[in-house]
Amino acid sequence: MIVRRFVPVLSIVVCGSLAMAAAVFGAGSALGPGQTLFSDTNANAFFGGKGGPPEGFSVFVNQGLNSFEPEDGGVTTVNRSTIVKLTVFTATGGGGACYVIPDSDFVVSRNLQSATLNTTLTTANMCKGKGTPTISSDAPPLSTNGVLPPVINLPPSITINVTWNGTGVTSVLRSKSTFECLDYSTDKSSTIRAAAAGATGSISMLTGSLTASSAVVGSTDGTIDVSGFLSSACPFLGFGG
Numbered sequence: 001m002i003v004r005r006f007v008p009v010l011s012i013v014v015c016g017s018l019a020m021a022a023a024v025f026g027a028g029s030a031l032g033p034g035q036t037l038f039s040d041t042n043a044n045a046f047f048g049g050k051g052g053p054p055e056g057f058s059v060f061v062n063q064g065l066n067s068f069e070p071e072d073g074g075v076t077t078v079n080r081s082t083i084v085k086l087t088v089f090t091a092t093g094g095g096g097a098c099y100v101i102p103d104s105d106f107v108v109s110r111n112l113q114s115a116t117l118n119t120t121l122t123t124a125n126m127c128k129g130k131g132t133p134t135i136s137s138d139a140p141p142l143s144t145n146g147v148l149p150p151v152i153n154l155p156p157s158i159t160i161n162v163t164w165n166g167t168g169v170t171s172v173l174r175s176k177s178t179f180e181c182l183d184y185s186t187d188k189s190s191t192i193r194a195a196a197a198g199a200t201g202s203i204s205m206l207t208g209s210l211t212a213s214s215a216v217v218g219s220t221d222g223t224i225d226v227s228g229f230l231s232s233a234c235p236f237l238g239f240g241g
Contacts, residue, residue, distance in 0.1 A: 031078055031224065035223055035224070035226075036225075036226070038064060038135050038222060038224065039219070040063065040135060040219060040221075041062075041064065042060070042219070042220075043162075043164050043197075043217045043218070044058070044060040044061070045162055045215035045216075046213055047201055047213070048213065054089070054090065054091040055090050056089055057087060057201075058086070059087075061082065061083070062082070062083055063082040063108070064134075065079075065135055066078070066080075066081050066133055069129045069130040070128070070129040076129075082100065082101050082106050083098060083099065083100055083131045084099045084101055086121065086160070090206075095154050097126055097127075099125050099127060100127055100131070105117065105118055112217045113165070113166050113168050113217075115197075115217045117162040117201075118160075119160060121157070121159075122157050123157075135224065154205075155205065158203060158204055158205060161201060162199055162200070162201035162202075164197040165197055166197030166217055167196070169193045170194065173193075175189070176189045181233075182231050183231075184227065185226075185228065186225065186226050187224070188222065188224040189223055190222030191221050193219045195217045197216060199212035
C-alpha cells in the first residue's frame, strides 16, 4: 500500500511541475508589499516503483525563497534557505519530514545538467512548521513532521546522498500572472526551466545505492510585485499547497 500511495504523488511532481508552478499565482501571499526578485533551484527524485522492492525514498530540494507556516496558525515567515522534503517507505510503514540544510549541501550546475545533495538531516534542523517554496508549489504536500500513515519513527540523524545527471534544459515556461482580492494584489513574471535527469542515491536508513525511477532538476527566476496584505477572506486560486 505504501508504494502505491507514493507513486502517484511523485508522478504529479515530475510530469506537472511546470504547470503547477505557473498556476500558483497567489503564492506571494507570505511576502510583504514591494518588489521581490527570486531565483530558486530545485531537484526531486523518486527511488522506488510499482513491482519493485517495498523499500525506497523520495526527496525534493528547493534552494531560494521558502515559506514556513507555523502549526498553530501563526504568522508565516519567508526567508532565503534550502529545504529538503524527505519521504521514506519500508515494507512495514512510511514517514517523512521537512528539513532546513546548509546551502552548500545542495549544488546545482548553471545549465541544470547536474546536481548533488550531500547532507545529514537531524531532528534539530526540522522545519519550524510547514515548509514550502514561496513562489512555486511544485513540491509534494507534506505536513510538518509526521505524514502518511502508517508512520515509522524517523531516526534523529539521517545521512542522504543523491546525484542527478541530465542532458540540460528540456522544457521552458515563461509566464505572467496577476492576482487581486480586496486591497491586495500581486503581479508576477517568471521563467521556469526543467531538465529530465537520471539519479542515484543512498540513505542511511536503507542498504545500498538506489537508482531513481523518475527525477527532475529545475529552476524558477523572476519578479513579484506585492501591494497590500492578503485577507483571510480571499480564496486561494491555483494548485499546490
